[in-house]
Amino acid sequence: MRYWLFKSEPATWSWQDQVAKGAAGEEWDGVRNYQARNFMREMALGDRGFFYHSQSEKAVVGLIEVCATSHPDSKADDPRWDCVDIRALKPLATPVSLATIKADPQLAEMALVKMSRLSVQPVSEAEFRHICALGDTDPD
């Protein structure tokens, strides 16, 4: 299993919006960046990831699961844009802020820190487990 991070502006699509979609999940549409799209094409059913609030909040707030592999983005008028569907699993008991991540030497190599504009990015298993621990949340 691989691990990922999905970034969203809460004003546009928040964790609460994601939770409201329930087990059926929702298409992660709107990505118009090749790197982010290519990561979504690599995702497998059951891959796990973080839901991150950018802008005002800047924190990892929840755990998600990939529930549909890559398919054309239904909201794109250009066939080059694919996306996956994800569903909310559970919130982090304690959100893990960007400041916390930046201050942690074990997380210094994360794309979140090094490539701040990338909206869909891979997370290593060690990073995934560490952030779950910081968030007082069972990764399973």
Add this chain to the structure above:
DNA sequence: GCCAACGTTGGC
């Protein structure tokens, strides 16, 4: 609100 980083576009 500002600015740095970075992706895209279009002229040459």
Add this chain to the structure above:
DNA sequence: GCCAACGTTGGC
């Protein structure tokens, strides 16, 4: 194919 101009993202 290069590069300047411009737009967008996201942290501060």
